[in-house]
Amino acid sequence: MAASMTQGARAPPRPGDLSGEGTQGLTDPSPEPKQLPELIRVKRDGGRLSEADIRGFVAAVVNGSAQGTQIGAMLMAIRLRGMDLEETSVLTQALAQSGQQLKWPEAWRQQLVDKHSTGGVGDKVSLVLAPALAACGCKVPMISGRGLGHTGGTLDKLESIPGFNVIQSPEQMQVLLEQAGCCIVGQSEQLVPADGILYAARDVTATVDSLPLITASILSKKVVEGLSALVIDVKFGGAAVFPNQEQARELATTLVGVGADLGLRVAAALTAMDKPLGRCVGNALEVEEALLCMDGAGPSDLRDLVTRLGGALLWLSGHAGTQAQGAARVAAALDDGSALGRFELMLAAQGVDPGLARALCSGSPAERRQLLPRAREQEELLAPADGTVELVRALPLAQVLHELGAGRSRAGEPLRLGVGAELLVDVGQKLSRGTPWLRVHRDGPALSGLQRRALQEALVLSDRAPFTAPSPFAELVLPPPQ
Numbered sequence: 001m002a003a004s005m006t007q008g009a010r011a012p013p014r015p016g017d018l019s020g021e022g023t024q025g026l027t028d029p030s031p032e033p034k035q036l037p038e039l040i041r042v043k044r045d046g047g048r049l050s051e052a053d054i055r056g057f058v059a060a061v062v063n064g065s066a067q068g069t070q071i072g073a074m075l076m077a078i079r080l081r082g083m084d085l086e087e088t089s090v091l092t093q094a095l096a097q098s099g100q101q102l103k104w105p106e107a108w109r110q111q112l113v114d115k116h117s118t119g120g121v122g123d124k125v126s127l128v129l130a131p132a133l134a135a136c137g138c139k140v141p142m143i144s145g146r147g148l149g150h151t152g153g154t155l156d157k158l159e160s161i162p163g164f165n166v167i168q169s170p171e172q173m174q175v176l177l178e179q180a181g182c183c184i185v186g187q188s189e190q191l192v193p194a195d196g197i198l199y200a201a202r203d204v205t206a207t208v209d210s211l212p213l214i215t216a217s218i219l220s221k222k223v224v225e226g227l228s229a230l231v232i233d234v235k236f237g238g239a240a241v242f243p244n245q246e247q248a249r250e251l252a253t254t255l256v257g258v259g260a261d262l263g264l265r266v267a268a269a270l271t272a273m274d275k276p277l278g279r280c281v282g283n284a285l286e287v288e289e290a291l292l293c294m295d296g297a298g299p300s301d302l303r304d305l306v307t308r309l310g311g312a313l314l315w316l317s318g319h320a321g322t323q324a325q326g327a328a329r330v331a332a333a334l335d336d337g338s339a340l341g342r343f344e345l346m347l348a349a350q351g352v353d354p355g356l357a358r359a360l361c362s363g364s365p366a367e368r369r370q371l372l373p374r375a376r377e378q379e380e381l382l383a384p385a386d387g388t389v390e391l392v393r394a395l396p397l398a399q400v401l402h403e404l405g406a407g408r409s410r411a412g413e414p415l416r417l418g419v420g421a422e423l424l425v426d427v428g429q430k431l432s433r434g435t436p437w438l439r440v441h442r443d444g445p446a447l448s449g450l451q452r453r454a455l456q457e458a459l460v461l462s463d464r465a466p467f468t469a470p471s472p473f474a475e476l477v478l479p480p481p482q
Contacts, residue, residue, distance in 0.1 A: 062197070076205060078213060079209075083212035116218055118241055124290045128290050132339035134181025158287070160417040161372065173185060228317045245270055245475070249270060252268030274393065283418075286420070287372060296334050304472070305472055307330045374441070375443050382433075388428065418441060427469040
């Protein structure tokens with residue numbers, strides 16, 4: 001049975017069902033469709049949109065009859081007035097149904113899982129988690145994105161591996177899942193096109209932080225994958241969309257609730273993003289660190305997050321009796337080389353020369369660095385005083401790397417894939433004045449005075465005794481029992 005995409009297909013209720021049957025979707029009390037100005041007025045005045053209202057708005061967005069000003073006005077009305085759980089569920093369904101749907105063999109139903117992150121500095125979890133889950137018997141059809149902002153996204157990181165191709169058809173995705181158990185691909189224009197339009201509009205209308213719009217955007221892309229379980233990493237802190245855990249929990253609760261309404265088991269992890277995840281930031285450098293994690297080594301915070309998120313997914317999808325048992329299985333896949341083996345299969349299946357894939361996955365860290373893009377120069381920063389490393393602030397580090405070319409300001413802008421930074425210290429360790437604490441990989445001239453000052457101010461020292469840094473994993477919001 002080949003994977004296929006069908007336009008506007010309706011299916012019986014099941015996990016990831018888009019039909020609206022078997023959910024608590026809104027009924028339509030009005031047979032006459034409202035005009036867009038009336039819909040905008042209803043939401044502007046704090047009213048509740050019916051299912052027909054929401055579907056009519058999304059249809060107008062896709063067919064081009066909605067003007068840009070009308071789209072912006074509706075987004076702002078939703079941002080200011082909000083949507084309840086049922087409205088958000090219908091918006092999610094309507095976005096998902098705006099394009100083609102992924103279909104998989106029926107035998108895969110309980111195996112299909114995925115993970116999404118709201119984004120962070122040094123967040124290379126997907127590169128490790130997808131192959132680790134595949135090694136545990138799952139199918140992971142990960143549809144990911146590019147970075148717009150501080151540093152590259154998951155696709156940018158993978159494209160620092162020569163030959164890696166993120167453009168894959170549904171039929172190719174099924175072959176990838178059969179061969180490697182996982183794939184990491186880009187979103188096609190045929191998949192959830194309404195979300196692509198609204199996402200771009202949100203970016204320029206100051207409505208990015210709307211909980212219903214974030215929820216519908218994230219879940220619509222995941223619902224079309226036909227998953228049995230999904231875990232979402234909701235970041236909070238100085239370098240995250242949400243500055244504190246309370247605001248992140250509000251989004252997490254909404255994501256879990258809307259997922260349940262749509263028949264999808266969603267768990268949302270709240271994880272801290274004040275300091276970079278791991279020790280490396282920057283596209284090729286993060287690939288190197290992901291490989292190190294799949295060697296069973298690497299930074300403890302990265303491994304901890306990978307095993308916890310993976311453990312939750314294995315438990316949610318019925319592949320483990322408890323979250324702890326699931327986490328142990330993911331850890332074993334990292335330690336016994338099976339996750340690395342799946343990563344090698346995925347690389348070769350997605351266009352990387354098999355010899356290069358083998359060399360990357362079997363080589364030493366020094367050998368790997370020779371095979372990936374490298375910056376022309378390296379520059380080390382020295383600790384300005386004695387002290388214990390209290391924190392390395394992620395945001396100023398990411399902002400300087402963005403200036404150096406590791407991130408983009410406009411869609412389609414090329415990246416300097418070798419540019420990045422390596423932390424040479426861990427939070428909690430004792431540091432002596434003059435000791436190197438950061439190595440910057442750059443293509444251009446030496447760091448400016450402003451850039452050096454911003455980086456040095458990212459290092460926070462204290463006079464307390466050395467300590468063990470806490471896990472970034474703070475909380476897990478679970479779906480209701482089945």
